[in-house]
Amino acid sequence: MTTRLFKEFTELYGQGFRPYTGEVLAEVYERLKCNDPKKAYWVCRWPLLYCFGCTKRCAPRTPDGFQVMLPEGGQCVPGKFAISPAEMLASKPFLRADEAAYCLCISQSQVYAITAEGKLVRHLDKPFRVTSESVREEMNRIDL
Numbered sequence: 001m002t003t004r005l006f007k008e009f010t011e012l013y014g015q016g017f018r019p020y021t022g023e024v025l026a027e028v029y030e031r032l033k034c035n036d037p038k039k040a041y042w043v044c045r046w047p048l049l050y051c052f053g054c055t056k057r058c059a060p061r062t063p064d065g066f067q068v069m070l071p072e073g074g075q076c077v078p079g080k081f082a083i084s085p086a087e088m089l090a091s092k093p094f095l096r097a098d099e100a101a102y103c104l105c106i107s108q109s110q111v112y113a114i115t116a117e118g119k120l121v122r123h124l125d126k127p128f129r130v131t132s133e134s135v136r137e138e139m140n141r142i143d144l
Contacts, residue, residue, distance in 0.1 A: 005052065012043055012050060020044040022067030031065070032058045042066075089136050094129035103135050114138070 020042035029037040032051075040053035049066060051058040060066075081088065085103035088095070097108045100120065104111070111130070115122050121134040 017043040017045045025065040028065035
């Protein structure tokens with residue numbers, strides 16, 4: 001990797017771009033007139049995409065032909081916390097209301113409401129804290 005390429009990549013990474021792991025249809029490469037699609041290395045901040053496979057640095061105008069990417073780690077508010085919800089749950093036994101809201105992708109008032117319903121286990125002493133384990137269990141509750 002050249003210094004210039006490394007600088008370009010780190011600048012995009014700092015802007016929130018991450019490696020693209022979705023499927024890309026062959027028509028995308030035809031539309032971009034790509035010589036060697038096997039070398040393509042895409043980074044994205046959905047819906048913006050850039051290819052680092054060759055010196056052309058292709059950037060399609062639309063994400064048509066690309067599989068839609070969801071936010072990594074269930075992040076709802078990018079940049080609010082420096083760690084992912086999974087890392088937060090693993091590193092802290094108790095979470096504040098804003099941290100629990102971040103992990104569950106809900107509002108703080110909803111955290112208070114579902115705690116009152118008994119879905120989250122609250123620490124009895126103030127300030128308000130809920131257990132990471134109860135947040136993890138709520139994250140795994142799905143309706144099939």
